[in-house]
Amino acid sequence: MTHSAFLEELHTLVDPGKVLTDADSLEAYGKDWTKQFAPAPSAIVFPKTTEQVQAIVRWANTHKVALVPSGGRTGLSAAAVATNGEVVVSFDYMNKTGAVNTVDRTVVCQPGVITKQLQNLAKDHDLYYPVDFASSGSSQIGGNIGTNAGGIKVIRYGMTRNWVAGLKVVTGKGDLLELNKDLIKNATGYDLRQLFIGAEGTLGFVVEATMRLDRAPKNLTAMVLGTPDFDSIMPVLHAFRGKLDLTAFEFFSDKALAKVMARGDVPPPFTTECPFYALLEFEATTEQVSNEALATFEHCVEQGWVIDGVMSQSEQQLANLWKLREYISETISHRTPYKNDISVTVAQVPAFLKEIDAIVSESYPDFEVVWYGHIGDGNLHLNILKPEDLDKEAFFAKCVSVNKAVFETVQKYNGSISAEHGVGLVKRDYLNYSRSEAEIQYMKALKAVFDPNGIMNPGKIFAV
Ligand code: 2HG
Numbered sequence: 001m002t003h004s005a006f007l008e009e010l011h012t013l014v015d016p017g018k019v020l021t022d023a024d025s026l027e028a029y030g031k032d033w034t035k036q037f038a039p040a041p042s043a044i045v046f047p048k049t050t051e052q053v054q055a056i057v058r059w060a061n062t063h064k065v066a067l068v069p070s071g072g073r074t075g076l077s078a079a080a081v082a083t084n085g086e087v088v089v090s091f092d093y094m095n096k097t098g099a100v101n102t103v104d105r106t107v108v109c110q111p112g113v114i115t116k117q118l119q120n121l122a123k124d125h126d127l128y129y130p131v132d133f134a135s136s137g138s139s140q141i142g143g144n145i146g147t148n149a150g151g152i153k154v155i156r157y158g159m160t161r162n163w164v165a166g167l168k169v170v171t172g173k174g175d176l177l178e179l180n181k182d183l184i185k186n187a188t189g190y191d192l193r194q195l196f197i198g199a200e201g202t203l204g205f206v207v208e209a210t211m212r213l214d215r216a217p218k219n220l221t222a223m224v225l226g227t228p229d230f231d232s233i234m235p236v237l238h239a240f241r242g243k244l245d246l247t248a249f250e251f252f253s254d255k256a257l258a259k260v261m262a263r264g265d266v267p268p269p270f271t272t273e274c275p276f277y278a279l280l281e282f283e284a285t286t287e288q289v290s291n292e293a294l295a296t297f298e299h300c301v302e303q304g305w306v307i308d309g310v311m312s313q314s315e316q317q318l319a320n321l322w323k324l325r326e327y328i329s330e331t332i333s334h335r336t337p338y339k340n341d342i343s344v345t346v347a348q349v350p351a352f353l354k355e356i357d358a359i360v361s362e363s364y365p366d367f368e369v370v371w372y373g374h375i376g377d378g379n380l381h382l383n384i385l386k387p388e389d390l391d392k393e394a395f396f397a398k399c400v401s402v403n404k405a406v407f408e409t410v411q412k413y414n415g416s417i418s419a420e421h422g423v424g425l426v427k428r429d430y431l432n433y434s435r436s437e438a439e440i441q442y443m444k445a446l447k448a449v450f451d452p453n454g455i456m457n458p459g460k461i462f463a464v
């Protein structure tokens with residue numbers, strides 16, 4: 001069969017008009033938020049039902065056509081990028097939620113449900129979907145599950161993995177599996193659900209997910225604290241954690257703040273300039289809790305760990321303080337940043353960051369380096385900004401040449417080369433810094449079980 005005959009057959013598997021091959025669609029659906037790879041899919045297909053997904057996977061097996069899953073395309077590791085004539089399977093039309101089950105505190109979602117849609121639905125029932133990040137307005141649940149997305153509330157609520165009660169998946173063989181059936185307790189052998197979370201679509205596609213919800217947090221309150229140096233941030237975390245149940249503990253550098261300030265649409269936290277800032281959040285359930293927070297702030301000032309600070313007094317102020325942190329990534333994106341998303345255990349953060357910072361300062365004396373991240377859970381985002389006058393290829397080549405030193409340090413600390421953005425194409429050549437050769441062989445063997453013809457997102461996580 002010729003290539004166009006394959007595609008004609010694909011049209012018959014889905015609703016009319018749900019296969020696109022025009023240049024604009026190929027460009028738009030063939031990529032995520034990464035900028036290193038040129039998209040080159042051969043078609044985009046939009047299934048509406050599980051049966052259609054199964055039909056597409058079976059068709060792909062018959063003709064040995066590679067499939068790439070596509071959600072909100074907000075990924076930062078090129079796991080949803082199609083560079084090689086693949087067929088992109090978009091879940092845009094599988095975007096329904098079921099009724100909220102208020103007893104089990106769960107809701108059934110199709111993979112194309114937008115994260116914000118789930119958060120709003122939970123809110124309508126006085127419940128809470130706690131996995132949150134800047135791209136929640138366009139990222140999809142299927143993609144969140146594919147990368148085991150983290151974000152800004154991990155210190156309290158954990159990763160996406162913690163919120164998946166059950167999964168229906170179509171494996172690379174086209175079989176439909178119902179995994180865990182939403183149970184809390186289920187001691188019946190291997191939990192295959194967990195394998196599909198974070199698998200980046202390399203084992204199969206999620207066609208339905210039952211997501212857990214939590215009680216709604218009460219009176220969320222944020223503080224932004226300016227510190228005199230990086231070394232003061234961890235004692236601040238320790239001091240606050242000893243007194244309060246934190247829902248977030250983030251940090252950003254003065255350079256990151258300056259970028260957000262330059263937008264002109266976010267009020268500054270305070271006028272004192274500090275090299276680093278911590279943003280923490282807690283539930284101010286009683287006045288006593290707020291007083292405890294203020295007393296801890298004063299203690300931190302006395303210790304010399306904090307120079308200035310502010311506490312939100314309204315939902316508007318809470319939202320404005322969060323913008324200081326959440327707007328960073330989007331604000332610097334036009335500078336084509338080279339991103340690192342690395343993690344170590346919390347106790348090792350100070351020593352680790354110092355070593356990485358030394359490598360970066362030595363290797364990129366002329367580049368702007370922007371630090372921020374979820375420091376309360378050990379996850380640091382290191383963004384190197386492209387100088388305006390340097391072309392993209394030369395810039396990325398220079399950054400890649402520093403990877404070895406950075407990732408050897410990650411390895412030395414038993415850290416992760418990708419804390420929350422996934423491996424995709426961007427980090428796959430560095431997987432060995434976080435996973436042993438034996439572990440990678442077991443991962444490949446698992447892929448072969450679920451996807452014997454290697455049609456599911458080939459080349460992502462590891463090379464084929
Ligand atoms: C964040 O925490 C996102 O803002 C994006 O994970 C991180 O842009 C980045 O490097």
Ligand code: ZN
Pocket residue numbers: 151373374381420
């Ligand atoms: Zn992040």
